[in-house]
Amino acid sequence: MDIGELHRKMQKRREIIKSNMKKIKYKIAVMSGKGGVGKTTVAINLAISLAKSKINAGKDNKVAILDADIDCPNVNKFMGIEKKLSIKNEKIIPIEKYGISVVSFASLQEREDQPIIWRGPMLSKAIMELLEQVEWGELDYLIIDLPPGTSDASLTIMQELVPDGIIIVTTPQDVAVVDAKKSANMAKELDIHVLGIIENMSGEIFGSGGGEKAATDVGIRFLGRLKLDAEIARCAEKKKPFVLEQSKSAEEFKNIVNTIVKEVLK
Numbered sequence: 001m002d003i004g005e006l007h008r009k010m011q012k013r014r015e016i017i018k019s020n021m022k023k024i025k026y027k028i029a030v031m032s033g034k035g036g037v038g039k040t041t042v043a044i045n046l047a048i049s050l051a052k053s054k055i056n057a058g059k060d061n062k063v064a065i066l067d068a069d070i071d072c073p074n075v076n077k078f079m080g081i082e083k084k085l086s087i088k089n090e091k092i093i094p095i096e097k098y099g100i101s102v103v104s105f106a107s108l109q110e111r112e113d114q115p116i117i118w119r120g121p122m123l124s125k126a127i128m129e130l131l132e133q134v135e136w137g138e139l140d141y142l143i144i145d146l147p148p149g150t151s152d153a154s155l156t157i158m159q160e161l162v163p164d165g166i167i168i169v170t171t172p173q174d175v176a177v178v179d180a181k182k183s184a185n186m187a188k189e190l191d192i193h194v195l196g197i198i199e200n201m202s203g204e205i206f207g208s209g210g211g212e213k214a215a216t217d218v219g220i221r222f223l224g225r226l227k228l229d230a231e232i233a234r235c236a237e238k239k240k241p242f243v244l245e246q247s248k249s250a251e252e253f254k255n256i257v258n259t260i261v262k263e264v265l266k
């Protein structure tokens with residue numbers, strides 16, 4: 001394939017993605033600089049909370065989640081999804097669970113423990129193929145669970161999908177906070193609106209306040225804090241999103257979701 005043909009193919013792909021994305025009202029990506037801070041936990045529970053909130057003239061919101069962590073896709077694992085994605089009329093059909101549509105690269109893998117060792121451009125290509133080939137349909141919200149860091153996958157999502165907002169998750173410790181600021185600055189440089197920062201795993205062990213400080217330092221909204229909570233960990237073990245059970249954390253998360261929705265609709 002010559003360069004011209006490659007360029008035309010890429011252009012065509014971008015046009016299809018653009019037209020797919022036009023059918024989605026709000027695209028929100030969940031990001032963090034540091035790994036393991038709770039992005040996937042936030043993304044899944046946010047998607048489910050949004051699906052259950054009837055802000056749309058009394059109708060349930062239509063919500064999908066895209067697991068854009070191609071190396072270590074965890075959304076399926078956290079939601080207890082073992083099914084593979086099906087294909088209809090040459091389009092990939094998302095998997096339905098807990099009232100939301102789920103698209104994860106894990107649903108295309110043969111085995112869960114199969115390593116994906118790809119270089120940056122291949123990761124970007126895989127994400128673009130998902131954006132292009134999935135039958136997204138009309139959606140109120142698409143939540144994107146990003147891998148940690150500010151590398152290829154995050155860049156592709158920001159440039160090709162162009163989220164309406166980014167949510168940054170951090171733990172209260174200094175190392176995570178520095179990385180959270182990096183993520184906020186990346187989004188700002190790319191002209192993507194940062195909805196705010198969530199402090200996760202706050203409490204006696206990791207302390208508290210780092211997320212709020214990071215938000216103040218970079219001039220963005222503090223969305224709230226979620227405690228380090230055995231109940232959240234227990235729900236993850238059961239493969240059940242914690243907002244589906246009653247707990248103090250589920251109540252706290254409701255307030256965070258309300259703040260996010262206000263910021264999105266502003």
Ligand SMILES: Nc1ncnc2c1ncn2[C@@H]1O[C@H](COP(=O)(O)OP(=O)(O)OP(=O)(O)O)[C@@H](O)[C@H]1O
Nearest residue numbers: 035036037038039040041148201227228229232236
């Ligand atoms: N507030 C919390 N209380 C207790 N456990 C939590 C909390 N938030 C997340 N966890 C647990 O911490 C682990 C890491 O969370 P999660 O996978 O959501 O982080 P991540 O940022 O998506 O990680 P990665 O960078 O690997 O994608 C999971 O086992 C999750 O169940």
Ligand SMILES: [Mg+2]
Nearest residue numbers: 039040069074
């Ligand atoms: Mg994750």
